[in-house]
Amino acid sequence: MEFSSEPIISVKDAIIYQDEIPVLEKLNFNINKGEFVYLIGKTGSGKSSLLKTLYADLPFNHGEINIVNHHLKNIKKKDIPFLRRKIGVIFQDFQLLYDRSVAENLIFVMKATGWKDNAKIKSRLADVLMRVGLSSSGNKMPHQLSGGEQQRVVVARALINEPAILLADEPTGNLDPEIAEEIMNLFKEINKSGTAIFMATHNHIFLNKHPARVLKIENGKMLDSSKEIFSFSFKYV
């Protein structure tokens, strides 16, 4: 796959904070268009904090992060929704709107992100539901779906605006291995169509079965499999 020279995510000398405590320091890495990158690290190592910083859920003040042409340093609150529209975010706990159906969840995102034409909304809804294999589940409420199906809805939601990158925070963490594999295959399909994926995971089976670039957080630093060789396992002291 050919990548353009400009990365989708560019991180330089960044310090990632959680509750005003630095959890990751001197971070430097890039993610290019169409790349598939795993983010691994022990529980509490700062994986989620890094992803939350990338979608501006945590404040970022030290260093430089550029994601889909948005500079995160001191980003204004009013600009955050527009950043989030350009990236797709997949959450471990789904973050669906449980008071409305699957279709209404997706339509909400479309309307919230400026879709006006009802015909286009319907057509896009059908597209994304078909892409995640939920064509017949549009009228179901989220609680009527299995965990795997709910995660598929989240993926569909993330795909609506054709983002350049999907940020996935342990997307299979709550799913059994079989369903987790289905979600992983879905990610691979999406990646094949050109969308970059940055996925935090604890599932080492994926790393072996679907090898890709790995960023590993260890002792507050980041190791990059594209630059150095390291073990994917962790030592718990």
Add this chain to the structure above:
Amino acid sequence: MSDSLKPSLRKKKLGSYPYFTVMLSITLALFVIGLFSLIFIHAQKLSQIAQENIEVNVILDKTIQENQRKSIEKILLAQPYILKLNNTPQVKYINAEEAKKIFIKNHGDDFTRVLQDNPIHAFFILRIQHQYSDSSSLSNIAAQIEKLDGIKEVYYWEDLITKVNKNIKIISIALGSFAIILLVASVLLINNTIKLALYSQRFLIRSMQLVGATKGFIQKPFIVRACLQGLMSGAFAGALLFGLLNFAYREIIYLADLNEFESSIIALCILPVAGAIIGLLSSLRAVTKYLNMSLDELY
């Protein structure tokens, strides 16, 4: 209902917006505000009637001629402070003979057995508009009338008037203070009800933020819903009060005399508007608060 359905229904209800509770609470709060407004309006009308029942007596000279009396009457009828009931100015002339009969009736002594002449003067009884019923205005009115030729004296029960006005003032202050406390309590009740209802939606608000919805887009449906609930609750409270008022007019003797239809209708029509405004401000405040909270703060 089969047992298999129960868990899904329970799950569906979790975190859902408590429509009925919110509507009931807002309706009750607005009902209390409306009820007190009606009590206040009727108390004002009662004070007005009490003040308008105060009489000012204009005693005429014994030697006054009929044309001079008529001229005084004409002047009095034209005064702005004279109360008009059904467009009729409340100026009543009592001639000396009638005055004598009233005196004898009130005091029981028939002085005509001792005196040959009638010592009682003819007089006018004036009823004054309530705006002029304070001691200072009455004193000015009396002084103005006394300047006319043919007037012996003007008198009114100053002590009674002072007491009436003082009591009305005390009651007005008490009612006003109570109204302010009640209004604040009701507004706080509505505000807290909406705040609590939106508390159950705080994670929904966060989810909306995470998928790229702007602040305004998220706020809009919550605000519209709270406004509509306030509007409907106000209309419902107003309708209940209107029914209650008509029932009270039918059942409580003399209450209909205090009927201030226009003011009462205005007060009842304000309830839906007040409900909508309180709903708007409360929901705006609550949603903005949750929009600005971090995940840790939301938990």
